[in-house]
Amino acid sequence: MEADEGLILNVCSLPAPDFHRSAGHKRFPKTLSRKEKWQSKGLKRKRQWADEGTLSKRKPKLSVFPIKKYDKEADICVKGNLSSKSPPKKRSTDRQNESLSSRPYIKTSCLFKNNPEIPEIHRGGVKQVQEKVFTSDSFSQLDLHPHLVSTITTVLKMSSMTSVQKQTIPVLLKGKDALVRSQTGSGKTLAYGIPLVQSLQGMKSKIQRSDGPYALILVPTRELALQSIDTVQKLLKPFTWIVPGVLMGGEKRKSEKARLRKGINILISTPGRLVDHIKSTKCIHFRHVQWLIMDEADRILDMGFEKDVAVILNALNAESERRQNVLLSATLTDRVTRLADISLHDPVSIVIVDETCVRTRPEEEAGREAICSPAHMEEDGFAIPEKLKQHVVMVPSKLRLVTLAAFILGKCKYEKHHKMIIFFSSCEQVEFHYKLLLKVLLGGLGAEEPECLPLSSSHLKFLRLHGNMEQEERTAVFQEFLQCKTGILLCTDVAARGLDLPQVTWIVQYNAPASPAEYVHRIGRTARIGCHGNSLLVLTPSEAEYVNSLASHKINVSEMKMENILSSLMKDDRFKGRRWGNKKSHGTDPQEVRERATVLQTEFENYVHSGEGTVQWAKKALQSFLRSYTTYPKNLKHIFHIKSLHLGHVAKSFGLRDAPQNLSASMATSPGKKTKLKPKRSDLRRKTQGKCRLAEILRSEYSSGMDSGVSKVKRKKKHGKPGNQKMLS
Secondary structure (H helix, E strand, O other): OHHHHHHHHHHHHOOHHHHHHHHOOOOOOOOOOHHHHHHHHHHHHHHHHHHHHHHHHHHHHHOOOOHHHHHHHHHHHHHHOOOOOOOHHHHHHHHHHHHHOOOOOOOOOOOOOOOOOOOOOOOOOOOOEOEOOEEEEEHHHOOOOHHHHHHHHHOOOOOEEEHHHHHHHHHHHOOOOEEEEOOOOOOHHHHHHHHHHHHHHOOOOOOOHHHOOOEEEEOOOHHHHHHHHHHHHHHOOOOOOOOEEEEOOOOOHHHHHHHHHHOOOEEEEOHHHHHHHHHHOOOOOOOOOOEEEEEOHHHHOOOOHHHHHHHHHHHHHHHOOOOEEEEEEOOOOHHHHHHHHHHOOOOEEEEOOEOOEEEEOOOOOHHHOOOOOHHHHHHOOOEOOOOEEEEEEEOOHHHHHHHHHHHHHHHHHHOOOOEEEEEOOOHHHHHHHHHHHHHHHHHOOOOOOHHHOOHHHOOOOEEEEOOOOOHHHHHHHHHHHHHOOOEEEEEOHHHOOOOOOOOOOEEEEOOOOOOHHHHHHHHOOOOHHHOOEEEEEEEOHHHOOHHHHHHOOOOOOEEOOHHHHHHHHHHOHHHOOOOOOOOOOOOOOHHHHHHHHHHHHHHHHHHHOOOHHHHHHHHHHHHHHHHHHOOOOHHHOOOOOHHHOOHHHHHHOOOOOOOOOOHHHHHOOOOOOOOOOOOOOOHHHHHHHHHHHHHHHHHHHHOOOOOOHHHHHHHHHHOOOHHHOOOOO
16 A cells, blocks of 8 residues: 555656656647647647546645655655656756756857858968168267266166167258158157257257247157157156147147146147147247157048148248158058158158168159159068067858957966957947956856956956047056056057057957058057067958958968867866766867857857847947948958948857848947938938048047037037038048
């Protein structure tokens, strides 16, 4: 009787489907007609109701036995009599597996299917243009003030000159104009800074602060302005009567005007802010200007600054009779040629390539003029630092996000002591990837806000820098990355020019630059002044032709395999798939690597889809990427064309599970703003606004910052009518 009761208890404790199978119910064949199927379903419901009735009648018997005794007897009966039917061990392990995965699991689409084939990179032997950085000559060999030489050796800690300094300083000390091209990180700032300080401190009549500017230095970005004034201040330590100053966007005009009234002898400024003061500040004048220096001259002329430079040159020519002009950059373009013809007088062209050469252009040697033009300088290719190793990786669009995350983990978390800069094409992408990587790679989905995370305790330290940030925050981020030993800086091209960021070991170009010259400037943030460095260019299979475009400018890159980058996920057990459980990882098993990449992609997608706000935020970043993709120049349109993109795969790289609808309509308007109904006769205004928006996107990274929020409102009111709107050039 006890055995029978135990049998009854055990059978009742089994789930309903198992009970029906033990009763002998069989499934109907698939060949039944529709009528027979309906009849069978009705018969099945009746039997279920009958079974439930019998079970309910047996339930009172269960209450007779204590709970503990019932459990023990049920376990005995399962082991003895019903072990052959449905062992509960399997069910208990299933429940354990369910408890392990407490958070909801949404299956992501396969990352490794339906991807385009990765083409093989065929490139011939490319001999890169090399430049000898250091020379054996010391600064003491030059005719410089002893205090200046002492400052260079003690404060700046430089004992010997670089090649560009050796060739440029004597020319500038003679008072000649110069057009200088040298590779990034070769010491061009000191090449013009040393002769500038030497000439100003040696003037017969001692410089007074109230005299105003004697030298004007134009730079394209705020960060480069901060770096330049830091270098000039160090050179001026023995000569305290010479006062340097900086004007740049984001600062208060009132405080800048006060400094101009007191007097600034060496004025460092961005073009837009200087034009603003020329038009609105009465106390600024250029009567004593003897030097005009344009650092990164080719970038100054880009994106609307050409008009600003023309305004500045007109203001200088109206007040100063004779001055010394210097143009410097790592890459020189045809625009610089036109500017040199306007502003330079009988210049010396200094080109540092292979065997260092100085080419002069006297009037009697008209035949050699074409040889020294900037256009001819670029025919020989760009000078690349000798200790810089360049890599490229082909990644399908769906795998771009996980490949970037795996590369960051592999280099900055497990290898450690790496300092990395990652370049994106828009401000929205920088913000999106900064918050996404911070959330998922540092704290998981349950992490705190990015501002509250204890970054100092982690191996990964994320920072961001772009043109839409407030100036105080930009300056703080720049200084923090300058001083830290490890970290990852996500930025736009605002950090691609002239910045000397020490100990940077990796440059990652997540979005390809619009020109080989921009590529050279980006990778020039590492391997500076003889140090070692690495760069990685991320391309999709449809963009493989870009490697040949670089090779035509004598830029040689070696291929890195995507699988090798993803294999770094094997070192992090957070990305173990469910299938592997507590099993040990098998080295670099391709199947396990793919599963871990899928788990990481699911983490990204879960965070993006955790709320409506994050989804919209990802869509804005996707829209900004597509906008920037349409701005590639005509000579690269066959490589970077919007029609070559698979929007569903691209959306995957932004953590979106599906391609957003009506992307073209939303791209026509600025993100985050609702579209309003307009009159029928507004076609002309709509086209004008679209062109203005495109010009604003192109210029935003190098904005002078003089358009504050108030002035933008005034400008909108002023140009509110369609006829008053002017297109930006």
